[in-house]
Amino acid sequence: MLQLLMTQERPPLPTMHVPPYLVNEYYDDRYFDVVNAIEEAKHIFFQGTGIMDTLCAAGPGRKEFIIGETGFGAGRLLIALMDFLDNSGITDIAITYNSVELHPVTSERMASILSGFRTEACPLIDLLVSAYSRIEISKPGWHQIQLTRPFGIITLNLWIGEALDMVHALSTPCDAWFLDGHGPKKNPAMWRHELLMAIGEKTVTGGAVATFTVAGAVRRGLTDVGFSVEQRPGVGGKKAVLKGVKG
Numbered sequence: 442m443l444q445l446l447m448t449q450e451r452p453p454l455p456t457m458h459v460p461p462y463l464v465n466e467y468y469d470d471r472y473f474d475v476v477n478a479i480e481e482a483k484h485i486f487f488q489g490t491g492i493m494d495t496l497c498a499a500g501p502g503r504k505e506f507i508i509g510e511t512g513f514g515a516g517r518l519l520i521a522l523m524d525f526l527d528n529s530g531i532t533d534i535a536i537t538y539n540s541v542e543l544h545p546v547t548s549e550r551m552a553s554i555l556s557g558f559r560t561e562a563c564p565l566i567d568l569l570v571s572a573y574s575r576i577e578i579s580k581p582g583w584h585q586i587q588l589t590r591p592f593g594i595i596t597l598n599l600w601i602g603e604a605l606d607m608v609h610a611l612s613t614p615c616d617a618w619f620l621d622g623h624g625p626k627k628n629p630a631m632w633r634h635e636l637l638m639a640i641g642e643k644t645v646t647g648g649a650v651a652t653f654t655v656a657g658a659v660r661r662g663l664t665d666v667g668f669s670v671e672q673r674p675g676v677g678g679k680k681a682v683l684k685g686v687k688g
């Protein structure tokens with residue numbers, strides 16, 4: 442139990458080893474763990490929500506899939522997802538990727554944050570940074586980017602503002618949610634009942650949720666709003682991660 446509690450937040454690193462641009466100054470927390478950032482995303486979020494199983498089960502023809510993300514940050518999950526799908530061998534996929542960011546970074550800072558895994562995903566980083574640089578990040582509300590990839594097309598709907606407002610503004614429920622808004626100790630607002638309730642309401646029956654934290658408050662919060670949650674083996678510094686399915 443003590444071990445699990447200790448893995449709920451990102452493992453601490455000596456401050457001198459963390460470049461300042463990697464730390465979100467509003468929450469005193471790293472955007473993500475740069476080591477294995479892509480692999481970590483695939484394990485926690487894509488395997489956790491079973492995207493590949495859903496896409497494979499969809500059969501021939503256009504496969505539409507709607508994702509919600511709490512905490513866009515530097516777009517690492519979006520890059521990892523494009524990399525994952527590019528290498529899936531599946532085509533004719535149309536992903537709608539709804540995300541939200543209260544404190545948007547500049548495109549220059551985004552490039553710096555993502556530089557830790559440039560060797561793995563250079564073209565995808567350049568593609569996203571270039572498209573993101575055309576977003577007016579000082580303007581609240583929806584912004585849209587469409588990217589064409591070998592797997593199909595991905596549409597990023599990015600809400601600049603508060604997560605609850607973004608979830609309320611969604612007109613169509615999501616098939617899967619990636620909850621990545623800093624840990625509950627650093628940012629309890631991202632895990633409050635009101636927000637989790639809204640996320641539950643904007644999830645299709647049988648839809649999935651995945652997150653890096655197994656904190657008791659998160660497990661109980663997701664259970665309270667209708668998800669059956671389950672701990673899975675972790676990755677990197679995390680002993681366990683969480684997935685849930687909406688009943």
Ligand SMILES: C[S@@+](CC[C@H](N)C(=O)[O-])C[C@H]1O[C@@H](n2cnc3c(N)ncnc32)[C@H](O)[C@@H]1O
Binds near residue numbers: 544605623
């Ligand atoms: C851990 S970072 C996200 C990392 C991102 N998924 C990535 O892979 O690059 C969490 C993000 O959530 C944002 N955030 C925190 N609280 C928020 C809120 N109430 N509404 C919207 N965004 C919020 C933070 O500013 C931060 O960028």
